[in-house]
Amino acid sequence: MIEKKDIALEKAVLIGVITKQQDEDKSKEYLDELEFLTFTAGGYAVKRFTQKMEKPDPRTFIGTGKMEEVRQYIEDNEIGTAIFDDELSAAQERNISKILNVKVLDRTNLILDIFAQRAQTSYARTQVELAQCEYLLPRLRGMWTHLERQKGGIGMRGPGETEIETDRRIVRDKISLLKARIKTIDKQMAVQRGNRGAMVRVALVGYTNVGKSTLMNVISKSEVFAENKLFATLDTTVRKVVIQNLPFLLSDTVGFIRKLPTQLVESFKSTLDEVREADLLLHVVDISHPNFEEHIESVNKILGEIKSSDKPTIMVFNKIDAYEPEPLDEDDLETERTERHYTLQEWKSTWMSKVGNNALFISALNKKNLEDFKKRVYDEVRDIHVTRFPYNHFLYPDYNEFDVKE
Structure with a gap:
């Protein structure tokens, strides 16, 4: 276990599953690594939750009973972040956020956050930003839950969907720009390698x-x-x-x-x-x-x-x-x-x-x-x-x- 230091660390709970492909020992090992990742990102793992399942629930990753247990613990202990050991789909992330009402991250999001903290050069920052945009693109809908009541359909195209499409276009343009920037830097670095x-x-x-x-x-x-x-x-x-x-x-x-x-x-x-x-x-x-x-x-x-x-x-x-x-x-x-x-x-x-x-x-x-x-x-x-x-x-x-x- 990672010891808590005398600094302000963000409290988090870790959530994983035990399946046929990932037994109890493997799950523990992955959660140990996830705890180290959490510490590296500036967080402190207060508690771990695991559930034995055939496969992760496509709606909420873990079952409703276990999810309620997690929600109650978060509420009782004023936890601000829930971190899942596997990558969540956009739908899973949206559903879990509604239930837990706290910040929900998965392993991918956590690693991207660490990379964003660690990137020092313009090149590394550009690479991380590109990865973040590609991760964000399919998840934009969940960021507009306050406009979900504006349903689409004939004569009913609401501002919610318009906002989402606008954001998607912005992110796609950003991805194209970042890829072009990386291509330019790659050419410069290739010349540098050739000059060695x-x-x-x-x-x-x-x-x-x-x-x-x-x-x-x-x-x-x-x-x-x-x-x-x-x-x-x-x-x-x-x-x-x-x-x-x-x-x-x-x-x-x-x-x-x-x-x-x-x-x-x-x-x-x-x-x-x-x-x-x-x-x-x-x-x-x-x-x-x-x-x-x-x-x-x-x-x-x-x-x-x-x-x-x-x-x-x-x-x-x-x-x-x-x-x-x-x-x-x-x-x-x-x-x-x-x-x-x-x-x-x-x-x-x-x-x-x-x-x-x-x-x-x-x-x-x-x-x-x-x-x-x-x-x-x-x-x-x-x-x-x-x-x-x-x-x-x-x-x-x-x-x-x-x-x-x-």
Whole structure:
């Protein structure tokens, strides 16, 4: 659980469902992540509500009985926000708002809000605004509930529908304008990438909050913003790094997350050009997270969507200093030993052993095993450089761990 700090945080309740596709453990894990998202956005999760269902109710997401329980709790405890773990349809959002009479958000809306807070550059702000407009467009009707009594029909076209259509046209025009602006910036960024010369490009990728920016700071001696919150980095940062006398470009990219809104994947695909054009990917994983394997799957899925899954990749298992296997009572004969009880050494002998020397175990924060990391990256970058420029390979001797320049 996230501890409440002595600052003004917006009180919220979290709501999720347990289905055949999403069992109780999975639902708890998603709500843990939703609570972290809520905290990142400036809120505080006061209580969670879950309901077992075949599938979410198409009208109100959860059943009427559970909805009444949520409404009563909100009313009794003066809660201002209800946050749902899955994306709500426009109709669901409208119906729930009428019942609860508080601000209703879904996971997508929450992530968009965090992105809007975190965007620093004009490019990132434009991308976020585009995603927000695309999310808003089908939901405009719910924003005009005060005019719902003005029904349409022959001779009865009321101002409500006129207002909605006007707003839709405004939002569509805004979307076209933002897409054109992004296209212009993309061309400028393509020129910038082309001007970087022939240096090998390395990109840090991974789930959000796995320590990519911390690793970037350690390796490049730069001051990229790093914080223990989700999506601390939105804008791609590129730094020139030199290990021994071999220079290359290292980029830090936006973190991925499960149930990442489609609108954000689309609008941020241009930002991920750094990944698409990279020669080598460093897939950073928080091995201390109990579900890091699912994080790997989520990242690989998005890499596939941007056609980057076949690139040379080194798996970097970070935060080994924070890894603790779940304790197992030796006298407890009923509890089955699972992956949660594995030591790091046992993990290394699983599927990770098939990755071979493309799996590294480090702590960027404590700088543990960083020399092994630098050597492995050096070797890979050198091989790529030698392949690309076979006549220059004599410039880059074998790595010497006692002679590293950064």
